[in-house]
Amino acid sequence: MDTLLNNLDLFTTGFKNTGILFVFSAVFALILGTIVAAMRVSPVPAMRAAGTVYVNTVRNMPLTVILAFFALGYPKLGLVPISFLSAAIIGLSLYTATYVAEAIRSGINTVPVGQAEAARAIGLPFLPSLLLVILPQAFRSVIPPLFSVFIALLKNTTVAAGFSVLEAGAIRQNLSERGEPAIVGLLWVALIFVLLVIGVLSTLQRYFENKWRVAR
Numbered sequence: 001m002d003t004l005l006n007n008l009d010l011f012t013t014g015f016k017n018t019g020i021l022f023v024f025s026a027v028f029a030l031i032l033g034t035i036v037a038a039m040r041v042s043p044v045p046a047m048r049a050a051g052t053v054y055v056n057t058v059r060n061m062p063l064t065v066i067l068a069f070f071a072l073g074y075p076k077l078g079l080v081p082i083s084f085l086s087a088a089i090i091g092l093s094l095y096t097a098t099y100v101a102e103a104i105r106s107g108i109n110t111v112p113v114g115q116a117e118a119a120r121a122i123g124l125p126f127l128p129s130l131l132l133v134i135l136p137q138a139f140r141s142v143i144p145p146l147f148s149v150f151i152a153l154l155k156n157t158t159v160a161a162g163f164s165v166l167e168a169g170a171i172r173q174n175l176s177e178r179g180e181p182a183i184v185g186l187l188w189v190a191l192i193f194v195l196l197v198i199g200v201l202s203t204l205q206r207y208f209e210n211k212w213r214v215a216r
Helices: 002-006 008-040 045-059 063-077 084-110 113-121 126-141 143-163 168-177 182-215
Strands: none
Touching: 008 045, 008 084, 008 126, 008 143, 008 182, 045 084, 063 084, 063 143, 084 126, 084 143, 113 126, 126 143, 143 182
16 A cells, blocks of 8 residues: 555556546547448448558557557658657557447448438438438447447557556556565556446446437
């Protein structure tokens, strides 16, 4: 307990930045993943191809490589400079969006074909029928896999510690520099992550599952 209390500033800063990384990356990944999923089921071949290339390329790259590019390679391109935290958010968002897209696409495939046909029958083009008819039903069926993706995202934020982002993954190194026992610090970090997953994300998952189960 002394390791936690004596280094509360370090734990607070680390998990605050972890929260920032997670929330912004989750929001951007959900938006981008939904767009990519729509491209994957689009009737336009070029859009389907673009969505497929993006998913297959980014999903099969190590997250470390993606973060290394934005942290180390991007500044050398001479573009608008960004902080390491922003670079980590961009990298995590692009990577996680591929898994979000596949989860949503699987949900779209569970919606009966008759729903899309009925939407077309009343004159709705592809995009309005997708937004108003297909996606609302798809999201209800993909809550568990989506939250599995977000749980993985929360754990993936620790990779950013290797690129000068002071978040939960960097707490152990900083504890070692202060002469604190690293193993105790790691156990506290692991415990807090477990509490975040079980106490926050799992609770949100049950809430949305119950809410939309009633809505059906």
